[in-house]
Structure formats: structure tokens, C-alpha cells
Amino acid sequence: MLEITDIPVEGYEKVRRAVDPNCGFHAIIAVHSTVLGPALGGMRLWKYDSEDAALFDVKRLARGMTYKASCAGLDLGGGKSVLLGDPKDKSEAWFECMGEFVESFGGSYITAEDVNTKPEDMAIVHTKTDHVVGLAGRSGNPSPKTAWGCYLGLKAAAEEKFGTADLNGLTVAIEGAGSVGTVYGELIAKEGGKIIAADIYEDSAKRLADLTGGTVVGPDEIHGVDCDVYAPCALGGSINDQTIPQLKARVVCGAANNQLLEQRHGMELRERGILYAPDYVVNAGGLINVYNELVPGGYDEDRAMAQMDKIRENLLQIFALAREEGICTSVAADRFGDQRVAAAMASK
């Protein structure tokens, strides 16, 4: 029996915890905002040290989804779910509980796969709720689309920083040779960019280097290599007090969520003359793709790909706003995202 309780959190529309002691299920769903539409965000399975750590993560991710959707021009709000547990213990019962938990939001939260969850897990969730996207046979794996968005984002950042969107001759250090990082690297290499790859699994980094004619360095070295662009494509928080002083790159543009460990790190990048392409603007390709499952007429790949051009246009506007106002690009992106939310609230 699922026990659902509210967790009051200032600034969030609804945050709830659900547990089922019978199967060891423990999850939190955070809905940050539904002002622009139902809150869409993936379901992350992670072995958190505590519920507080899970709550911190889900709140930050849910808020990021509000801004990601708003900046991308989608009629979606921001939400996220986290399932607390060891990925190796995951069971059908957990995803059935998750389906019931999602259903309890009555459509104000829509889920999708995320770190450690797969389309087959979403198929189990779907047995209990219709509020799930990214099922097999619909829009498909979002990672290549996210990589495409990152590539468009990098062209915008190159235009701003180097005066040309041409990536030929640029050296890009990719941290995290996973689903997104690999395709992103291939797109850059196809245009003549050079890749330096790092991953905690050396085989993954080597595979990316082989695919792109690039080189491999260790995960502890990637921040300090000689390069034009640092592309965080692993986990969040990789821009921090330890890594910033090492950076030789003049642009940061990658797929990972929550790249800045703290907001102030955005300002530190600016002070060092490093252009930061805000993560939730750059990595919106997967969300744009999955959103297209929800629009009348159903999923259409060409329409989804065309909408991704907005990533480049939005970044150029955000860079201009940051320049004109003398603020860092992460703050400019928040302001950019706030505009649509504020306008929608004012019209309600």
C-alpha cells in the first residue's frame, strides 16, 4: 500500500514523498511550476545518502526543468521525480508504485526516463498511469536529439566568443563519453573539430576518441587540458572551486544538468573571460523531442528538429542580454526563462 505525504517547500507548487514498506519503495516527486503547462521531467533512480540529499537533487532538477521548458518556448512546466535506491535492486514493483505515485498528481506531472531508468521501466509505469512519455515506439531515445541541440548551442557560443559559428579547428574537451557526449563529439568532429575525451570508464573515452580521431585523457585531467571548449557531459557540479582555476577553455558548452555547483560559479567564469552556455538552454533537445509526443497530431521528427533551432537563437539572445546588463549568462538565462512564466502568470 502506497503511503503518500506532502512535503511543504517554499517556491514549489507540490512536493510529495511516497513509500511502500512492502517492496522497499521510496520516492519523491517535485512539481516546481505548472504556470506554462503540465510539469514534465524525468524519473531518476539513484542511491542517495539520505532523503535530504534526494530532496535537494529533485528540487534543483525540477526548477531547472521549468526554465528549460520556458526558454525552449514549450507549453510545459517543471517537475522531476527521484526514486531512492540502488539501481541493481530495481524491481517491477518499484515502477508500479511509481506509476501510482505519478497518477496521484492527476496529470500535473508527466514523467519520462532519466539516469538509471529505461524505456522498459517506463512501460511498467505506463500500466498505472498515462502521464508518461518517451515510451518505446514513440519519440524514441532522446540522447541523439540532446546532442544535436548541444551542437547547435556550441555553434552559437562559438559565434559569440570566436566570431564564427564554424567549429573547424576548435578543440573540444568532452567530459563523459556517454549517450550524449559521444554523439555530440561525432557532430563536432564531422565539422573539423578536434576531440579530447575523458570518462571514468576508459573504454568509453577510447571509443569516442576512435570514432572522432581524437585523444583520451583521464577524468581528473580533462578540466585542465589545452582546448577551446570544455564540454561537461557527465554529472552536475563539475564547474566548481577546484575545476575553475584549471580551465584553459574559453567556452563551456555541454549536456550535463546543473553544471555550476553554485550560482556564484557562473560569475567566476565570466570574470575569467570564459563564456558559459547555460546548461538548461543547451541541453533542451531531448525535452523538445519528447514534448512533440504531446502536441495534437502526435510525434513528428521534422517538426521537433525544426524547433531545436530555437536553442541557437535563444543562446544568442541570452549572450546579448548578459553583455548589455553586465551579468553572467546563467543569470541572464534565468531572466530569459522568467519572462515567459511572468507573462503567463500576468495573463491568468
Ligand code: NAD
Ligand atoms: P550517460 O550515463 O549515457 O553518460 C554519462 C557518462 O559520463 C558515462 O559514460 C559515465 O561513465 C561518465 N561519467 C560519470 N562521471 C564521470 C566523471 N566524473 N568524469 C568523466 N566521466 C564521467 O548519460 P547521458 O544520457 O549521456 O547524459 C549526460 C548528461 O547530460 C547527464 O548529466 C544528463 O542528466 C544530461 N542530459 C541528458 C539528456 C539526454 O537526452 N540523455 C538530456 C538532458 C540532459
